[in-house]
Amino acid sequence: MGYLNGFAVTFRKLFHNTPTGAIVTTEYGGGRGRKHDEKRPKADRVHGRHVLNRYEDGMEKCIGCELCAGVCPAKCIYVRGADNDPENPTSPGERFGFIYEINYLRCIHCDLCVEACPTEAITESKLFEFSFTNRQDAIYTKAELLVGDDGMPKHLPWEDWRPGEDLMTSAWMRATSPSGDADYVGKVAWSGELGYGLRAPESGQTTEGAWPPPAGASHDDHGHDDHDDHDHGHAHGGNH
């Protein structure tokens, strides 16, 4: 009969208030069709579903270097690089990510891939509300991970995106010098991003010297005068 005691604890605590008055057992926010169809706010640095980003000119940021796959403790990332077509490059430089797959049955959302990425190609959104019913759907390929032409993450049928959630899914901070350009050493700044341009600096960040100062809010188009510097940062760029 011992296990019934366990259930008893659960039922006893179901409507039990803590000394602070909060109800310990809360209804999970979300769930479409439910009465309270809204998500609870998430912490700033929640790790969710990954996004593969593009530069402002639409080029892919991923160079297929496999550092994310190398650092992944769950071995859930599979990347293969290939030669860029010099006439029609996929990414700046010689190499691009030819295959990029993340197996979400294995991913533990530790974010080490994001830290390892030398080009800020892979970042994590805060979306964790996605579930799939077969293994095929669980393995996200480039087709699912790469942002669209508007710079926004793709919305897959089994993912619960809400308005605004697909904003600011990109842009980890640049803490070290890109492509060995010492001008940027020690400068902490955002990198340019298709769909977002440059983000306004947060406290402790500076854009001085790193990029032309952002003109305004993150959604503004920063114009094409950004491009020269942007290419400079990724030295052996293609011809865009």
Add this chain to the structure above:
Amino acid sequence: MSDTAAPTTVAITVNGVAVEAKPGELVIDACERNGVYIPRFCYHSRMRAVGMCRMCLVEIDGGRGPALQPSCMVSVSPDMKVFTESPVTKKAQDGILEFLLINHPLDCPVCDKGGECPLQDQTMAYGPGESRFVEEKRHFEKPIPISDLVYLDRERCILCDRCTRFAKEVAGDPLIHFQGRGNLTEVNTFPDDPFSSYFSGNTVQICPVGALTAKPYRFKARPWDLEEVESTSVVDSVGSRISVQSSRDRVLRFVGVDSDPVNWGWLTDKERFSFEALDHEGRLGGPLMRGNALGKLDAKGDQLVRATWAQALGAAASALTEAGPSRVGVLGGARLTNEAAYAWAKLTKGVLGTDNVDAQLADGLPADVVLGLPRATIDEACTPGGVIVLLGPDPKEELGALYLRLRHAVIEDRATLIELTPRSTGLSKFAAHRLHPRPGEVGELATALVADVAPTRAIAGVEPAAIAAATAALRSGKPVTVILGRTSLAEGTDAIVEAALTLRDGFPGVKFLSALRRGNVHGALDMGLSPGLLPGRTTLAASRAAFVDAWPNVPTATGLDATGILEAAASGRITTLVLLGADPLRDFPDAALAKKALETVEMLIAVDLFVTDSGRLADVVLAAAASSSEVDGSFTNLEGRVTAVRQKVTPPGTARADWMIAAELATRLGGDLGLESVEQIRAELAALSRIHEPLATGAFGDRDGVLITGGSVTVAPRERAVVPKSDAYSYRLIATRSMYDLGTVLQHSSSSAHLAPGTAVLLHPLDFDQLGVEAGARVKVSAAKASLHTIVHPDAGVPRGSAAMLFNQPDADVGGLLDARAAAIDVRVERV
């Protein structure tokens, strides 16, 4: 060093610890041997030290106080004190790395070397944590192809001189150089002169940064997703040690491993890039049989269609049973591992009972000569100060890793090279004596070489003075090694055998290093895949009794060799022919006979990785696993050294190991090989052959393997071959191979397939002048059996009266001109 009472060790102090060094040893080597690694970029133990990179600077106190010196340029001296971890040394290392990184682009994420890069590793271990360099780096055009196989990225180069030294000193193809001065110094080729060395891949391997990268491996994987296993290259018979590296069950590269007695870490590009053939789209993933256009099996069908193993093995077995032992022939076996060769020997000789088995395709030497002469190792052949007689093919073209060893022996170790080849070879530049006898007459030349009285007239087209000089070199009392192989496919073996026996009898103590080229041909011969032989280097005549108990059946009489088998097949006396990785249409030196034989034979069974030209005519094609990296086993190289071949990836589809195919066939033939694993095969072999006992204990599994010596084969005496005199209008044909040809593996390696140079007919410039045509003009080359059209070029390396062509090239069917039974072949060259 003089060897008179020289001390055997030198006492030095490394970081305060007393260690023993060898006299004359470099400080960098002495430290490494005693567990103190000094970082370096330019120093490579197989090349001369140049002190270019300064990374190995350490404080050395030779008695006058410590001072920074490059440890790769300083030999140890008594009571020397070395400080590899002193603050001064640390500061020097730090500074050198900062200098090297000034212009090094930090594109490690896209660099193929990233993750296994000495510059990365040593910067992490010894370098500055942060860069102070804020200026613009030097820029060059990103990778430029400097050959068909190698890319050069000059931005990444740290000018260590490794690749240029390798090309000049080791390979002898000085095609990449330093150019420019000062900050603009770069490594590059000259315009229109690509780095088309047979050994170019080695520069990729030794490059300490990602400046040189290999096209076949470009962006295929990163070092951390590679798994490796140490194995042996099966492409040629040198048996170079390699590291097979794969990712996700796909072999992505071969890397040379330094085996001191064999390849010293070097590989030919043919060996290095042969991995591409493993997952070529033409790889067979299952058996094929004759069928019609609808894919249905049809014995009269005009194409090969998929079949099941049961169907294919059943058809093969019933044809073999029907034909009976005397009407079955088996060609090939050099592709197999030793274990597979034993299984096939047991199947053919022990179950079928036929002795018509030949692992060679009349392009080598008789098995008794290869196994019966006193054998030398590569190290013995390369003895410093020794005498090397080249009575075989051009090692540069056929046995590249051996060529590098021989070249080193002649240039660095003062060996004397005597060439007895029909034309000049890649080693001619270094040969002390170049004797180029007329094809088919080398036997007479050898007789003159051993004679007590110097000849007074030219022998076989060689001047008496040259013969006398070579004789003097041979009699100098230094150890003599003969590199023995087939000098040219257009001459018979009798003269070569006669020359070898003459040299053996004339110079006691002479040893022979076999230069048969094809894969594991020496293993196949050791396992008895040759008429008259049984496993364990023994003959049917001598050991039949011992095998009668162990095997269900043993042939009673010696069977036919490759030429005999094909002649019998062409005349209908052999009705079932098994091609064990053989492609006679391409490789047999009489293309017409091979074609007639394959078309006449009733049942042609091919066991191969691909559908070869000969395989297209087959009735049944059985899909085999590749001996390189798809099976476990062992390999016997040209010295008789047995090393391990290891499986790294799974074979495609249902392709299976050759020994399993033999075992399956045996079951269907009503026998049972009793072989269930490679270990069991080795145990059975060791029980039957005393010389192969080390295989059962696993002792061969080390890097250098074990040398199998002994055996009871003796060379049968032969009569002198009579070479018909040629008329004044004819040239003696010389047919040799080049590194790149239409070989099966090469043609399925996508980056190397197009490298076959094609052939021309080459004549001595004086002969060429008589022809009265321009260089490059089209001519007709006619032999007794056939003729062909090709272009003609003068070549001073071809002796007067001879005409040289390359065999098995895409643009001319030289095989059609040849005759496997002829002692020599005369051709006429006419303008068209």
